[in-house]
Amino acid sequence: MNFKELNLPNRTTKPREKGVTMIIDSGYGVRTIKDYLESGHNYADYVKLGWGTSVVTLNLEEKISLYKEYGLDVCLGGTLFEVAYIQNKFSDFIKFSKDIGIDMIEVSDGTIEIEQKEKLECIEEVAKHMKVISEYGSKDSSTVRAPHYWVTGMKKELQAGSWKVIAEGRESGTSGLYRQTEELRTGLVEEISDSIPIDDILWEAPKKGQQVWFIKKFGNQVNLGNIALKDIVPLETLRLGLRGDTLLKYHQNKSS
Amino acid sequence: MNFKELNLPNRTTKPREKGVTMIIDSGYGVRTIKDYLESGHNYADYVKLGWGTSVVTLNLEEKISLYKEYGLDVCLGGTLFEVAYIQNKFSDFIKFSKDIGIDMIEVSDGTIEIEQKEKLECIEEVAKHMKVISEYGSKDSSTVRAPHYWVTGMKKELQAGSWKVIAEGRESGTSGLYRQTEELRTGLVEEISDSIPIDDILWEAPKKGQQVWFIKKFGNQVNLGNIALKDIVPLETLRLGLRGDTLLKYHQNKSS
Amino acid sequence: MNFKELNLPNRTTKPREKGVTMIIDSGYGVRTIKDYLESGHNYADYVKLGWGTSVVTLNLEEKISLYKEYGLDVCLGGTLFEVAYIQNKFSDFIKFSKDIGIDMIEVSDGTIEIEQKEKLECIEEVAKHMKVISEYGSKDSSTVRAPHYWVTGMKKELQAGSWKVIAEGRESGTSGLYRQTEELRTGLVEEISDSIPIDDILWEAPKKGQQVWFIKKFGNQVNLGNIALKDIVPLETLRLGLRGDTLLKYHQNKSS
Numbered sequence: 001m002n003f004k005e006l007n008l009p010n011r012t013t014k015p016r017e018k019g020v021t022m023i024i025d026s027g028y029g030v031r032t033i034k035d036y037l038e039s040g041h042n043y044a045d046y047v048k049l050g051w052g053t054s055v056v057t058l059n060l061e062e063k064i065s066l067y068k069e070y071g072l073d074v075c076l077g078g079t080l081f082e083v084a085y086i087q088n089k090f091s092d093f094i095k096f097s098k099d100i101g102i103d104m105i106e107v108s109d110g111t112i113e114i115e116q117k118e119k120l121e122c123i124e125e126v127a128k129h130m131k132v133i134s135e136y137g138s139k140d141s142s143t144v145r146a147p148h149y150w151v152t153g154m155k156k157e158l159q160a161g162s163w164k165v166i167a168e169g170r171e172s173g174t175s176g177l178y179r180q181t182e183e184l185r186t187g188l189v190e191e192i193s194d195s196i197p198i199d200d201i202l203w204e205a206p207k208k209g210q211q212v213w214f215i216k217k218f219g220n221q222v223n224l225g226n227i228a229l230k231d232i233v234p235l236e237t238l239r240l241g242l243r244g245d246t247l248l249k250y251h252q253n254k255s256s
Numbered sequence: 257m258n259f260k261e262l263n264l265p266n267r268t269t270k271p272r273e274k275g276v277t278m279i280i281d282s283g284y285g286v287r288t289i290k291d292y293l294e295s296g297h298n299y300a301d302y303v304k305l306g307w308g309t310s311v312v313t314l315n316l317e318e319k320i321s322l323y324k325e326y327g328l329d330v331c332l333g334g335t336l337f338e339v340a341y342i343q344n345k346f347s348d349f350i351k352f353s354k355d356i357g358i359d360m361i362e363v364s365d366g367t368i369e370i371e372q373k374e375k376l377e378c379i380e381e382v383a384k385h386m387k388v389i390s391e392y393g394s395k396d397s398s399t400v401r402a403p404h405y406w407v408t409g410m411k412k413e414l415q416a417g418s419w420k421v422i423a424e425g426r427e428s429g430t431s432g433l434y435r436q437t438e439e440l441r442t443g444l445v446e447e448i449s450d451s452i453p454i455d456d457i458l459w460e461a462p463k464k465g466q467q468v469w470f471i472k473k474f475g476n477q478v479n480l481g482n483i484a485l486k487d488i489v490p491l492e493t494l495r496l497g498l499r500g501d502t503l504l505k506y507h508q509n510k511s512s
Numbered sequence: 513m514n515f516k517e518l519n520l521p522n523r524t525t526k527p528r529e530k531g532v533t534m535i536i537d538s539g540y541g542v543r544t545i546k547d548y549l550e551s552g553h554n555y556a557d558y559v560k561l562g563w564g565t566s567v568v569t570l571n572l573e574e575k576i577s578l579y580k581e582y583g584l585d586v587c588l589g590g591t592l593f594e595v596a597y598i599q600n601k602f603s604d605f606i607k608f609s610k611d612i613g614i615d616m617i618e619v620s621d622g623t624i625e626i627e628q629k630e631k632l633e634c635i636e637e638v639a640k641h642m643k644v645i646s647e648y649g650s651k652d653s654s655t656v657r658a659p660h661y662w663v664t665g666m667k668k669e670l671q672a673g674s675w676k677v678i679a680e681g682r683e684s685g686t687s688g689l690y691r692q693t694e695e696l697r698t699g700l701v702e703e704i705s706d707s708i709p710i711d712d713i714l715w716e717a718p719k720k721g722q723q724v725w726f727i728k729k730f731g732n733q734v735n736l737g738n739i740a741l742k743d744i745v746p747l748e749t750l751r752l753g754l755r756g757d758t759l760l761k762y763h764q765n766k767s768s
Contacts, residue, residue, distance in 0.1 A: 002316075003311050006343065027745030029544070029550055032285070032547050034287065036283075036285050039283060039314055039319075040313070051755045055518065055749075055754055056555070057551050058551055060514075079754065080515075083753070083754060083763055084515075087518065140756075230284075233309050234306075240311070242339060243308060244366055247342075247367045247368070248368070251339055259596075259604075262599065264567075288541070290543065291541020294542065294570065295539060299568070487539075490538055490539050492568045496564070498595060499564060503623045503624070504623065507598050508598065
């Protein structure tokens with residue numbers, strides 16, 4: 001049942017190359033996952049098992065199967081890559097990922113320091129085994145890199161084999177792209193989007209205000225990430241102009 | 257099992273005309289809904305399917321049945337009315353609502369502009385088909401209307417057939433009744449409550465501090481809305497003086 | 513399945529005397545509880561049924577059984593003790609607690625005023641029937657007691673039979689140990705931890721930043737409370753250095 005008479009803006013369908021929504025799993029249980037995917041699996045493309053949560057989740061295999069059943073790819077969080085890398089266990093990490101049925105690995109340097117050359121080699125190495133996505137930007141809210149580093153770094157990571165490149169925002173939306181106040185570094189966003197094809201970038205935007213900003217700026221097919229499970233349906237309403245925040249962008253006012 | 261020896265303040269029971277709690281469904285799944293209604297269905301009167309979430313919810317019918325099973329009326333969010341209205345599809349919208357088993361429709365102008373006369377006509381039209389509730393106030397946090405507009409508008413909407421009139425607060429508690437800081441416009445509240453019977457008003461109060469304020473001001477039978485599912489039980493404890501914030505209002509201190 | 517090759521810092525196992533994680537149940541339903549305990553029951557030691565939620569929860573017995581099934585002790589919130597005490601129903605309260613299968617009672621004076629001598633007598637009385645834990649500190653964010661009161665009071669409560677003593681932080685992390693801004697009163701924490709064995713204190717730390725601070729200060733075996741169900745797995749990752757915030761404390765940087 002649907003309100004078929006309603007005119008809605010276009011949306012891509014799965015498998016998507018643009019208009020991608022990436023979910024962050026911060027430790028959800030299986031009933032919660034079923035709940036939100038029954039209501040909105042069509043609107044979510046892949047899930048990142050946040051940071052090292054996969055290591056302590058007691059029923060990890062059940063969780064991974066469930067996401068796949070609903071058509072979402074499963075990706076390991078970049079922080080787990082970083083812990084493995086720092087412990088010289090990168091090969092073990094790739095093996096572990098394959099063994100448990102992971103579809104994608106995120107390569108990041110949000111917390112540890114990795115030479116750019118080595119990060120690019122890691123991206124290339126993962127690409128031999130599965131889909132790889134890289135993340136650019138620091139998780140430390142006091143670290144503010146100039147835009148040209150972002151642009152150069154992101155371009156190289158795409159060349160090294162990243163499916164898309166993620167612009168860091170954390171689960172909290174308070175570092176990387178954002179100031180500690182959750183305010184967006186809009187100049188940084190413009191520098192990035194002027195130099196890199198918009199479909200190759202995935203913006204981490206966990207808060208509603210941030211999602212609204214990106215949709216108003218780049219349209220409803222912008223790639224967004226670090227979306228909470230509970231926000232799958234709300235985000236889709238923003239993409240379709242079905243919430244106050246984007247209504248007037250997609251539906252004309254009678255009186256105007 | 258209950259702590260029967262405890263003295264608690266009076267509460268109305270369902271169906272309630274005062275002490276109403278309205279839930280906002282921002283895209284919940286069915287297990288979550290079951291969870292919170294098993295624990296607290298007695299304390300929740302009706303649910304609003306927030307803004308346009310009903311249009312993108314893949315298992316909408318199952319959700320609607322579930323709420324009814326637990327004795328909650330189901331209402332469509334005002335923003336969906338506004339999208340339908342702006343697209344000249346008001347009759348289709350009423351038909352859609354009836355077809356899927358909706359009990360109530362919310363008529364609002366939080367985002368779009370509607371002439372007062374037309375809004376009142378919409379209220380009258382819905383009233384021919386089902387229960388209608390109207391909402392007063394803008395979702396735009398920079399729009400601040402003087403109290404006398406609220407009072408006059410709300411009175412007319414009640415006369416046109418609204419069951420009660422909702423004072424806008426959004427899901428976030430940052431517009432309409434509230435400043436962007438979530439602070440309440442207390443002067444506005446007093447102007448409204450001095451002119452309109454308190455039982456005819458339903459205050460949107462999503463945040464705990466806001467709920468506490470209304471209960472302290474108007475007593476535990478105040479009508480409150482935009483309550484998250486997870487807050488059904490916590491809100492009921494506030495109404496009964498079972499949480500620190502309202503304890504001393506309802507239970508006398510031994511030492512005093 | 514686990515990433516067994518990874519080196520992780522030590523953690524105690526259940527039943528724990530240190531490294532305790534106390535969950536606060538703010539009105540959860542049973543499926544949500546199952547969800548989070550299936551994924552992380554090993555990391556949670558006991559649950560507090562927050563304030564008076566147990567009185568209004570319609571399926572309380574089912575909830576209590578479920579927690580016990582997963583190996584968590586169940587404790588009644590201190591505010592319920594305070595309501596019972598103020599109504600001169602302390603004995604009824606203990607009887608009610610035993611009847612419904614409660615394992616622990618929290619004795620607090622966060623909202624009402626109790627003479628110290630009487631609070632200590634209540635602790636002694638509960639100890640005759642079951643495990644008792646006391647809480648020190650006011651829920652009123654404008655009440656700021658000097659550190660030496662905390663130290664003296666906490667010591668006496670431990671002597672009276674408290675298993676551990678809880679340092680108040682509320683569910684919101686905005687009173688007791690914290691300023692209204694969620695900022696920690698670090699001087700207060702140091703006064704307490706210099707005078708009382710760290711394993712005897714349980715710090716309420718609902719927000720991630722607060723948890724990170726305590727783990728960085730006292731190590732990963734610090735006792736933490738008022739943890740939301742959804743934060744069981746995330747907190748465990750912080751204790752193990754599997755999240756950016758504590759990664760470098762537990763895992764050495766290659767380049768350093």
